[in-house]
Amino acid sequence: KQEVTQIPAALSVPEGENLVLNCSFTDSAIYNLQWFRQDPGKGLTSLLLIQSSQREQTSGRLNASLDKSSGRSTLYIAASQPGDSATYLCAASFGNEKLTFGTGTRLTIIP
């Protein structure tokens, strides 16, 4: 069974710090991996999409990496801000158009 896991479930860091969110998947035959942000009671905002042929993608203060051999992806957030507080979800596609979502990490940036 293809599973996606995110640890920790919750994370609090002081404003200004750099941080890393982790995502693990059980099947190395991954097609692509996507990171989303979800604010309370809202839908999903796509942050970064990494294709299986890529190792990383960058957008502003965000950098996502993909290591298929170890079954891991990380989302790096530089110079964190209170507005970054949200739940971050990773989701993997294993080639059949379906997305398997991780359990999410609830991030709180402390002013």
Next chain:
Amino acid sequence: GAVVSQHPSWVICKSGTSVKIECRSLDFQATTMFWYRQFPKQSLMLMATSNEGSKATYEQGVEKDKFLINHASLTLSTLTVTSAHPEDSSFYICSATYRGSEQFFGPGTRLTVL
């Protein structure tokens, strides 16, 4: 970027009634649409996959007679929760894709069944 809308954004209904949720791709033709359910503080769980003009494919454990999905056109899919009960209260999110491209997500619909 591609835009997907959902209507309504929230709905409250009495137990036993049916509720219809619409998902529309506004600026592209969606060959496939997905329906997800999200309970509080949990992740998204895929309910079903629908392709335009064909029957939806439901995930294991999802009752197809309870959650009716119609994908009548390349821009519209509907989810009808029939005979809704309080345990069906949840956040329902749709997404749309064109020929295996990136999935674009709607803003979600909050369903509360009294």
